[in-house]
Amino acid sequence: MVTVAPHDTWVYALRLPHDPRAARVARMTVRSVLDSHGRGEVLDAVQLLTSELVTNAYLHSGGPVSLRLTALADGRLRVGVWDGHPRIPAPFGEPPRDRVPVVPADAEGGRGLCLVQAYADRWGGWSLDEGPLARGTGKLLWFEVGGKGSP
Numbered sequence: 001m002v003t004v005a006p007h008d009t010w011v012y013a014l015r016l017p018h019d020p021r022a023a024r025v026a027r028m029t030v031r032s033v034l035d036s037h038g039r040g041e042v043l044d045a046v047q048l049l050t051s052e053l054v055t056n057a058y059l060h061s062g063g064p065v066s067l068r069l070t071a072l073a074d075g076r077l078r079v080g081v082w083d084g085h086p087r088i089p090a091p092f093g094e095p096p097r098d099r100v101p102v103v104p105a106d107a108e109g110g111r112g113l114c115l116v117q118a119y120a121d122r123w124g125g126w127s128l129d130e131g132p133l134a135r136g137t138g139k140l141l142w143f144e145v146g147g148k149g150s151p
Contacts, residue, residue: 009073010037016065018058026054026067030079033069042077042146045119049143050079052112057083061138076121076147082128084138091117092125092141121145 012033016022027047034043050067057065061083068080091113116123120143128137 008071008075010071012069014067016054016067018061018063018065020058022058022065023051023054027051029067030069034077037071039071039077039146045145046077046079049116049119049145050081052115053079053081053141053143056089056112057081057085060087061085063138072144072147074147076144078142078144080140080142082138082140086127086129086138088125088127088139088141089113092123116143119145121147 012029014026014029016025027050030047030050031043034040034046046069054065054067063084066080066082068078068082070078070080072078123141123143125139125141127139129139
């Protein structure tokens with residue numbers, strides 16, 4: 001039996017080293033993929049949020065990062081970022097997902113996860129260190145934009 005995927009679905013994956021330039025490479029990759037698939041309507045949000053997640057992974061995991069872009073059949077775009085650190089930050093953890101701490105006005109960072117809440121339609125995270133298949137392999141954070149009924 002042959003399974004055929006709809007023409008508007010696709011997946012791209014990229015492995016990024018622990019390098020301060022990883023977020024830039026991720027943004028360039030996202031731009032190239034979305035431009036080639038005519039998805040300019042979500043480009044700015046996806047680049048911004050991907051950059052934030054890859055930067056956080058670089059700053060907090062100490063290891064490589066994997067990026068996965070998936071176009072779903074209903075027009076949504078899902079972006080997943082894997083890293084080796086097990087902690088799932090708010091807003092990606094269990095509900096309520098509004099636990100992102102308020103950032104002082106003079107802080108130099110800490111606003112990235114607030115951006116996920118503002119620009120993504122859906123988001124979540126999975127610890128890969130828990131459960132019966134746990135291998136101490138970190139976490140996967142994901143967000144979705146676009147699709148039917150999205151702003």
